[in-house]
Amino acid sequence: MTTDLAFDWPQHFAHRAGRMTASEIRELLKLLDQPDVISFAGGIPDPHQFPRDAFAEAYGTLLGDPANARIALQYSVSEGYRPLKQWLAGHMEGRGVPCTEDNILITAGSQQGLEFLGRLLLSPGDTALVAAPTYLGALQAFSAYEPAYDVLGLDRGNATPEAYRERAAGAGGAVKFAYLVPDFANPTGDTVPLAARHQVLDLAAALDIGVIEDAAYQALRYDGAEVPSVLALDIARTGSIERSRTVYAGTFSKTLAPALRIGWLCAARPLIDKLVLVKQASDLHCATINQMVMYRVAKATYDDQVKRVRTAYAARRDAMLAALARHMPAGVRWTRPQGGMFVWVTLPDTVDGAALLARAVAQARVAFVPGKAFFATDAAANTLRLSFSLASEAQIDEGIGRLGRLIAATA
Amino acid sequence: MTTDLAFDWPQHFAHRAGRMTASEIRELLKLLDQPDVISFAGGIPDPHQFPRDAFAEAYGTLLGDPANARIALQYSVSEGYRPLKQWLAGHMEGRGVPCTEDNILITAGSQQGLEFLGRLLLSPGDTALVAAPTYLGALQAFSAYEPAYDVLGLDRGNATPEAYRERAAGAGGAVKFAYLVPDFANPTGDTVPLAARHQVLDLAAALDIGVIEDAAYQALRYDGAEVPSVLALDIARTGSIERSRTVYAGTFSKTLAPALRIGWLCAARPLIDKLVLVKQASDLHCATINQMVMYRVAKATYDDQVKRVRTAYAARRDAMLAALARHMPAGVRWTRPQGGMFVWVTLPDTVDGAALLARAVAQARVAFVPGKAFFATDAAANTLRLSFSLASEAQIDEGIGRLGRLIAATA
Numbered sequence: 133m134t135t136d137l138a139f140d141w142p143q144h145f146a147h148r149a150g151r152m153t154a155s156e157i158r159e160l161l162k163l164l165d166q167p168d169v170i171s172f173a174g175g176i177p178d179p180h181q182f183p184r185d186a187f188a189e190a191y192g193t194l195l196g197d198p199a200n201a202r203i204a205l206q207y208s209v210s211e212g213y214r215p216l217k218q219w220l221a222g223h224m225e226g227r228g229v230p231c232t233e234d235n236i237l238i239t240a241g242s243q244q245g246l247e248f249l250g251r252l253l254l255s256p257g258d259t260a261l262v263a264a265p266t267y268l269g270a271l272q273a274f275s276a277y278e279p280a281y282d283v284l285g286l287d288r289g290n291a292t293p294e295a296y297r298e299r300a301a302g303a304g305g306a307v308k309f310a311y312l313v314p315d316f317a318n319p320t321g322d323t324v325p326l327a328a329r330h331q332v333l334d335l336a337a338a339l340d341i342g343v344i345e346d347a348a349y350q351a352l353r354y355d356g357a358e359v360p361s362v363l364a365l366d367i368a369r370t371g372s373i374e375r376s377r378t379v380y381a382g383t384f385s386k387t388l389a390p391a392l393r394i395g396w397l398c399a400a401r402p403l404i405d406k407l408v409l410v411k412q413a414s415d416l417h418c419a420t421i422n423q424m425v426m427y428r429v430a431k432a433t434y435d436d437q438v439k440r441v442r443t444a445y446a447a448r449r450d451a452m453l454a455a456l457a458r459h460m461p462a463g464v465r466w467t468r469p470q471g472g473m474f475v476w477v478t479l480p481d482t483v484d485g486a487a488l489l490a491r492a493v494a495q496a497r498v499a500f501v502p503g504k505a506f507f508a509t510d511a512a513a514n515t516l517r518l519s520f521s522l523a524s525e526a527q528i529d530e531g532i533g534r535l536g537r538l539i540a541a542t543a
Numbered sequence: 544m545t546t547d548l549a550f551d552w553p554q555h556f557a558h559r560a561g562r563m564t565a566s567e568i569r570e571l572l573k574l575l576d577q578p579d580v581i582s583f584a585g586g587i588p589d590p591h592q593f594p595r596d597a598f599a600e601a602y603g604t605l606l607g608d609p610a611n612a613r614i615a616l617q618y619s620v621s622e623g624y625r626p627l628k629q630w631l632a633g634h635m636e637g638r639g640v641p642c643t644e645d646n647i648l649i650t651a652g653s654q655q656g657l658e659f660l661g662r663l664l665l666s667p668g669d670t671a672l673v674a675a676p677t678y679l680g681a682l683q684a685f686s687a688y689e690p691a692y693d694v695l696g697l698d699r700g701n702a703t704p705e706a707y708r709e710r711a712a713g714a715g716g717a718v719k720f721a722y723l724v725p726d727f728a729n730p731t732g733d734t735v736p737l738a739a740r741h742q743v744l745d746l747a748a749a750l751d752i753g754v755i756e757d758a759a760y761q762a763l764r765y766d767g768a769e770v771p772s773v774l775a776l777d778i779a780r781t782g783s784i785e786r787s788r789t790v791y792a793g794t795f796s797k798t799l800a801p802a803l804r805i806g807w808l809c810a811a812r813p814l815i816d817k818l819v820l821v822k823q824a825s826d827l828h829c830a831t832i833n834q835m836v837m838y839r840v841a842k843a844t845y846d847d848q849v850k851r852v853r854t855a856y857a858a859r860r861d862a863m864l865a866a867l868a869r870h871m872p873a874g875v876r877w878t879r880p881q882g883g884m885f886v887w888v889t890l891p892d893t894v895d896g897a898a899l900l901a902r903a904v905a906q907a908r909v910a911f912v913p914g915k916a917f918f919a920t921d922a923a924a925n926t927l928r929l930s931f932s933l934a935s936e937a938q939i940d941e942g943i944g945r946l947g948r949l950i951a952a953t954a
Contacts, residue, residue: 139788179613188606195599202590240826377550391831420802
């Protein structure tokens with residue numbers, strides 16, 4: 133037994149897998165879940181809202197019947213459980229997206245959909261257009277494939293197609309897609325207005341690229357008028373999902389429950405057909421039993437459940453906006469989301485969100501996520517993300533009060 | 544609405560994702576599942592063996608308790624459910640692999656483990672060493688990352704390290720790992736003898752590469768003495784899992800049930816730590832509820848269940864070997880597996896397995912998988928894979944009888 137027998141794994145990792153960032157944030161979230169800390173950090177649903185009875189009934193009914201149980205516990209097809217895909221095609225049609233089950237792939241949450249799209253569309257050096265800030269998990273999913281990032285402007289307008297093309301060529305590739313969370317985005321809570329959605333489609337047409345629409349929070353609207361999805365707008369332009377450049381990533385994680393890991397992609401069939409092969413190579417298929425259960429629970433409770441979580445989260449959103457108005461010192465700005473789980477706070481230029489967090493946890497016993505991690509390129513350090521999905525209304529007022537006093541003492 | 548608005552997705556796929564092969568085989572398996580065809584094609588467990596009562600009880604108990612249900616339906620950590628990882632560490636220790644829960648990552652079946660390892664270890668042009676033939680799903684998982692393949696010899700000896708190195712350099716990269724299914728391999732049913740396992744470790748040491756041990760069938764031994772796993776041998780050489788070059792891919796799919804998509808990787812901690820990030824970027828985590836259920840079912844029934852499926856499959860293996868001896872014409876050879884689900888048949892040189900399949904389904908109403916698909920490089924077309932896991936003993940005798948008569952009429 134000599135030292136040189138030992139194998140050094142990290143020396144053997146391919147470069148492309150070395151770029152996955154931001155896990156520090158998730159580590160941080162774990163640390164922040166201390167019982168005496170009021171946490172606005174984790175962007176996760178309130179587990180008291182899960183339709184437990186519906187899930188218990190669905191698992192029980194399936195496994196109570198021998199013939200169903202043999203199907204529910206067996207291998208299954210990569211594209212997903214057909215009745216669930218049919219239900220989702222109907223669901224999408226109800227949102228202005230006429231399609232069939234063949235336009236649907238079942239994925240392990242929308243996260244897996246994003247990772248598959250990164251794998252399928254990016255070569256090293258290619259450019260992905262993302263908002264600044266944007267969803268951390270999308271950056272993690274795409275970064276394994278070594279893209280450059282450029283900024284997709286959703287409020288202040290975009291660069292010209294030529295400018296994007298030149299910058300992408302300078303980075304060693306071409307622009308491959310635009311990614312956006314159009315409704316109640318993680319982390320800002322912002323909704324992309326109709327005109328800006330059209331501008332994204334115009335830009336994508338000019339660049340001849342695909343558009344990835346991350347619809348994770350789309351069902352969670354608390355007020356204001358619904359804006360058509362980017363995929364619906366694309367179909368209205370082109371006449372058919374088969375001619376559209378948009379792929380829609382949906383999930384049951386924010387409405388029914390995240391733990392079953394059931395989401396979906398909806399797009400033109402040639403893309404879905406290829407992604408079925410990616411799914412097969414990746415993990416064969418999503419858990420059969422969970423797909424069958426999600427179909428039953430969605431069919432039985434989806435609309436009621438969406439109403440229920442909207443009511444619960446709307447009250448917390450209201451409580452957080454009221455608390456911010458009450459407790460934040462002058463010079464602090466924040467978004468007014470019409471849905472979702474997040475408020476984005478911009479501090480005075482001199483205050484660093486990460487430094488503030490350290491003091492907030494140690495002194496004020498309140499937690500949030502510093503904004504820096506959500507930027508692919510130039511980060512605005514004077515920002516932070518607050519989640520209102522988990523804390524009670526009383527905790528929200530108390531926690532925002534503590535945070536406001538700390539910022540006032542800091543700035 | 545003009546034609547040039549339509550988007551052409553396939554034009555936008557990255558080259559690396561264009562190499563996924565062999566889905567035709569899975570399509571074929573679907574077509575072959577016709578009620579009047581005796582099928583030896585699909586390599587899947589017998590659903591009548593699934594411990595349905597244990598699963599029903601575990602899902603029911605978890606969801607029957609509000610506090611447990613809130614955990615079971617919520618997001619979870621990427622590395623996996625701790626009690627399941629602890630159970631698996633004990634399970635691995637019982638197989639000569641002293642380790643802790645930190646050496647375990649929970650994956651969506653062993654298939655996801657293989658895909659993660661391909662992603663983490665391969666750059667385009669690198670070489671993967673695989674047996675000829677080998678598991679189709681491994682080739683699918685690795686091929687997305689555009690490796691070259693070279694042959695890992697498990698019976699007739701290997702090339703010199705220098706020869707492997709030269710061929711890999713000629714293919715534009717370096718040898719990155721050796722992949723093998725040491726016990727009752729898919730598709731051959733063969734078990735790699737102890738001396739050959741040591742030779743693989745010697746070769747890997749000479750090449751300074753990792754070893755991927757696919758243990759999918761390891762628990763399904765029907766007779767003969769157990770051979771230590773490659774990881775156990777590696778640890779016996781190096782003194783510790785932390786110094787070993789072998790990563791072990793395990794699964795509950797062949798023992799408890801495949802549909803929950805729960806498998807695991809077991810390896811040195813620096814590799815597992817990196818793979819946790821890959822998991823996080825890929826799908827956040829495996830289904831929480833399924834991990835909690837699998838822990839309960841494994842703890843309650845694993846040993847009994849393994850005994851039960853061994854007894855059932857051993858009888859079918861015996862029936863198939865007896866039927867082959869009874870019905871096959873001279874010039875046909877086959878393996879005598881000590882476990883697993885497969886027998887590998889070599890036909891006379893002039894008989895093509897794929898052409899035989901067409902006639903077998905049309906004329907004899909019997910199905911199998913032609914052997915060609917299981918070769919990464921030079922395929923032996925005169926081969927086929929028979930699975931004995933699904934058909935009854937009477938069907939096996941009848942089906943092999945039909946096949947034997949067809950081959951006799953063909954050769």
